[in-house]
Amino acid sequence: MELTTFWFAVIAFLWTGFFVLEGFDFGVGMLLPVLSRDEADRKQVLGTIGPVWDGNEVWLISAVGAMFAAFPAWYAGFLSEFYLPIVLVLVGLIVRGVGLEWRGKVHHASDRTWCDLGITAGSALPAFLWGAVFADLLHDSALAALIGGVFSLTLCLLHGAVFVALKTSGPVRARARRTAMAVSAAALPAGVVALSGIPATGTAVAEWGASPWLWGCALAAMAALAAGTALTWRGRDGWAFTATASSVALTGAAVFSALWPAPLPGLTVAEAASGPYTLGVLTWIGLIALPFVVGYQTWSYWVFRRRLVAEPS
Amino acid sequence: MEALDLARWQFGVTTVYHFLFVPLTIGLGVFVAGLQTAWHRTGSEHYLRLTKFFGKLFLINFAMGVVTGIVQEFQFGMNWSEYSVFVGDVFGAPLALEALLAFFLESTFLGLWIFGWDKLPKRVHLATIWAAVIGSNLSAYFILAANAWMKHPVGYEVTGGPGGGRARMTDLWAVLTNSTALAQVPHVVAAAFIVAGGFVLAVCGYNIRKERRADPDRTVPLRRGAADMWRTPMRAALVMTAIAGAVVAGSGDLSGKLLHEQQPMKLAAAEGLDRDTAGAAFSPVPGIEVPMLLSLLATNDPDAVVRGTEDLQAEFAERFGPGDYRPNVPVVYASFRVMITFGLATVALSVLGLWLTRRRRPVPGWFARACLLALPLPTIAMIAGWLLSEIGRQPWTVQGELLTAASVSPGVSLTEVAVSLAVFTLLYGLLAVAEAVLLVRHVKAGPEPAAPSEPAPPVSGDGTTAAVLQPTLMY
Numbered sequence: 210m211e212l213t214t215f216w217f218a219v220i221a222f223l224w225t226g227f228f229v230l231e232g233f234d235f236g237v238g239m240l241l242p243v244l245s246r247d248e249a250d251r252k253q254v255l256g257t258i259g260p261v262w263d264g265n266e267v268w269l270i271s272a273v274g275a276m277f278a279a280f281p282a283w284y285a286g287f288l289s290e291f292y293l294p295i296v297l298v299l300v301g302l303i304v305r306g307v308g309l310e311w312r313g314k315v316h317h318a319s320d321r322t323w324c325d326l327g328i329t330a331g332s333a334l335p336a337f338l339w340g341a342v343f344a345d346l347l348h349d350s351a352l353a354a355l356i357g358g359v360f361s362l363t364l365c366l367l368h369g370a371v372f373v374a375l376k377t378s379g380p381v382r383a384r385a386r387r388t389a390m391a392v393s394a395a396a397l398p399a400g401v402v403a404l405s406g407i408p409a410t411g412t413a414v415a416e417w418g419a420s421p422w423l424w425g426c427a428l429a430a431m432a433a434l435a436a437g438t439a440l441t442w443r444g445r446d447g448w449a450f451t452a453t454a455s456s457v458a459l460t461g462a463a464v465f466s467a468l469w470p471a472p473l474p475g476l477t478v479a480e481a482a483s484g485p486y487t488l489g490v491l492t493w494i495g496l497i498a499l500p501f502v503v504g505y506q507t508w509s510y511w512v513f514r515r516r517l518v519a520e521p522s
Numbered sequence: 523m524e525a526l527d528l529a530r531w532q533f534g535v536t537t538v539y540h541f542l543f544v545p546l547t548i549g550l551g552v553f554v555a556g557l558q559t560a561w562h563r564t565g566s567e568h569y570l571r572l573t574k575f576f577g578k579l580f581l582i583n584f585a586m587g588v589v590t591g592i593v594q595e596f597q598f599g600m601n602w603s604e605y606s607v608f609v610g611d612v613f614g615a616p617l618a619l620e621a622l623l624a625f626f627l628e629s630t631f632l633g634l635w636i637f638g639w640d641k642l643p644k645r646v647h648l649a650t651i652w653a654a655v656i657g658s659n660l661s662a663y664f665i666l667a668a669n670a671w672m673k674h675p676v677g678y679e680v681t682g683g684p685g686g687g688r689a690r691m692t693d694l695w696a697v698l699t700n701s702t703a704l705a706q707v708p709h710v711v712a713a714a715f716i717v718a719g720g721f722v723l724a725v726c727g728y729n730i731r732k733e734r735r736a737d738p739d740r741t742v743p744l745r746r747g748a749a750d751m752w753r754t755p756m757r758a759a760l761v762m763t764a765i766a767g768a769v770v771a772g773s774g775d776l777s778g779k780l781l782h783e784q785q786p787m788k789l790a791a792a793e794g795l796d797r798d799t800a801g802a803a804f805s806p807v808p809g810i811e812v813p814m815l816l817s818l819l820a821t822n823d824p825d826a827v828v829r830g831t832e833d834l835q836a837e838f839a840e841r842f843g844p845g846d847y848r849p850n851v852p853v854v855y856a857s858f859r860v861m862i863t864f865g866l867a868t869v870a871l872s873v874l875g876l877w878l879t880r881r882r883r884p885v886p887g888w889f890a891r892a893c894l895l896a897l898p899l900p901t902i903a904m905i906a907g908w909l910l911s912e913i914g915r916q917p918w919t920v921q922g923e924l925l926t927a928a929s930v931s932p933g934v935s936l937t938e939v940a941v942s943l944a945v946f947t948l949l950y951g952l953l954a955v956a957e958a959v960l961l962v963r964h965v966k967a968g969p970e971p972a973a974p975s976e977p978a979p980p981v982s983g984d985g986t987t988a989a990v991l992q993p994t995l996m997y
Contacts, residue, residue, distance in 0.1 A: 281610020
């Protein structure tokens with residue numbers, strides 16, 4: 210495999226990893242007011258993502274950094290093209306990050322409410338906007354952007370609800386399961402519409418439009434979404450989370466496959482790519498470092514693997 | 523008013539703002555790790571309380587450093603797409619390495635540190651904070667290497683014609699060991715330790731004064747070696763600041779010599795020197811001139827010629843075509859002096875403090891009060907240093923290769939940049955107030971009292987669940 214193809218795949222992997230990981234903590238952030246009745250509940254809900262959300266966000270930083278290094282023209286064209294949505298994404302990530310870090314350190318309940326507002330709004334903004342941006346990139350239509358945004362928002366909500374169900378116990382878990390069922394009523398139809406649009410059109414060259422691989426990814430993503438709902442209903446939290454995570458991953462695979470080989474209108478991967486020296490040296494460093502990164506991040510999930518119980522009040 | 527001007531303002535505002543938090547992340551992180559190491563080795567409750575107290579201040583600040591840093595990563599592509607396309611092959615690599623090698627380390631292990639107090643063995647828990655601060659310092663190295671490349675590009679070649687040119691990296695090692703980077707990294711990182719040391723000094727000074735005011739009759743005697751909550755961290759911060767001061771001075775001197783070779787225009791602007799001058803004088807404050815000092819600082823030779831802005835302008839116009847190649851001289855000149863004066867004042871304060879508190883002497887009340895100055899002084903020096911460094915590089919983004927005017931995104935409108943500048947400035951302003959209030963409240967509240975006994979975390983019967991909350995550092 211030539212290096213440009215390899216690096217496109219790496220970037221697709223990093224973006225997809227970001228959506229799978231930060232997808233659930235966007236969902237948890239948005240569902241904070243829905244899943245909790247009191248401060249103990251809120252601590253329990255946010256405790257599920259507390260140790261890991263910042264590490265999850267680095268997947269985005271890595272994806273964007275890798276785009277800058279490997280495909281400068283893609284990085285520059287993408288970010289300047291979607292200027293205002295990206296500004297809003299950044300605003301969301303800022304207020305959310307600050308809210309998550311500060312809510313345990315403020316002294317008044319009213320300040321905590323501000324933090325919670327930042328967490329919820331700051332999770333909803335990027336969850337909607339990333340879907341809208343990528344859908345707009347594929348279809349160049351406002352309606353498609355809206356559908357894509359609604360799908361990524363509801364998918365994050367579902368993914369987050371399933372994650373809370375997996376990581377908590379007691380009333381919060383029961384609420385998370387009910388919420389997951391309710392959200393899936395919106396996520397499933399949005400998913401069917403958004404996902405079936407991916408193989409049909411796009412900036413991708415024509416022959417990919419008819420590709421069985423794209424249809425395979427899209428249909429598998431829908432199936433995983435449905436399976437996630439069914440498994441939540443059956444109370445199989447771990448498998449349900451596996452299913453929603455797969456659905457996010459397969460959606461990412463479909464989107465980036467559709468973007469190949471022209472990730473921006475009129476710009477092919479080959480035109481956007483850095484030189485072979487840069488790609489080569491980054492490949493070596495990446496291949497050596499990435500196993501360690503995945504290793505210690507997995508270890509951190511292992512350390513915090515237990516379900517959280519509510520703090521006795 | 524053009525999009526270019528607003529884009530420059532936005533870069534200036536967001537970057538200076540980001541760098542209010544970065545030095546504390548770099549320096550205070552190491553300080554907290556040091557305190558926890560001291561607790562680990564001595565078992566003294568005192569160090570644990572200090573670790574948690576300064577740890578909380580560190581985390582309040584860390585959040586701001588992280589979220590404002592994300593903006594930086596996106597901003598190049600948003601506002602400076604021509605720059606990004608030109609340099610991405612070279613400049614993008616250290617940014618990607620920063621994310622992969624430094625940010626993952628920092629954020630993952632900091633999460634483990636914050637939430638791992640009762641989940642990890644003590645020794646492993648101590649290692650997590652060290653891993654996180656190594657990540658922070660490593661990220662400083664990569665981003666400063668990228669920045670140094672803009673001032674002194676090495677390890678690359680330019681391919682493609684005018685307008686479609688691209689810098690192509692030919693040697694990553696050369697980029698990472700750029701002489702400019704090797705001078706700049708210790709300079710900026712040590713300056714970060716001074717800012718962090720100054721922050722700790724101010725916090726300790728405030729608390730010492732508070733304790734003394736609460737106890738005017740000296741029921742706790744101020745004698746040599748008296749037990750004192752704040753004397754230890756103050757001494758540690760004094761040592762840190764003094765050592766970092768020596769590193770800053772040495773690397774600053776080296777940077778001056780590199781400026782002479784690599785960015786003579788910046789050096790000329792920093793001194794306000796119009797014409798090429800042999801035996802150039804240096805004026806530490808306007809009005810006072812030390813003969814031949816600038817030549818000596820720039821070259822080790824008091825008689826050497828230091829270039830002047832007007833002569834360089836003529837030379838550059840000949841080499842690069844018509845245009846104004848001079849930076850904003852008054853700003854660069856003033857920044858240089860503010861950096862040196864305020865930076866040296868902080869280091870002098872720390873050396874004075876070390877002498878005053880030598881051999882277990884108590885901290886004099888007036889010195890505790892003077893320590894409050896250690897908060898603003900090095901921060902202002904740091905900002906001035908960045909203004910000198912980045913405004914002094916103008917009109918280039920990449921010295922000698924790419925002009926700032928040619929770097930801006932062509933497709934982004936004035937309105938778009940204006941909106942984002944307004945949004946970020948407003949949001950950053952609000953968050954700055956919130957952060958300041960939060961820090962002040964925590965400093966005033968002081969450390970948690972020594973826990974008589976840690977409440978045992980409730981463990982449910984089957985052992986597969988965990989309590990949500992641990993004391994002090996949790997949500």
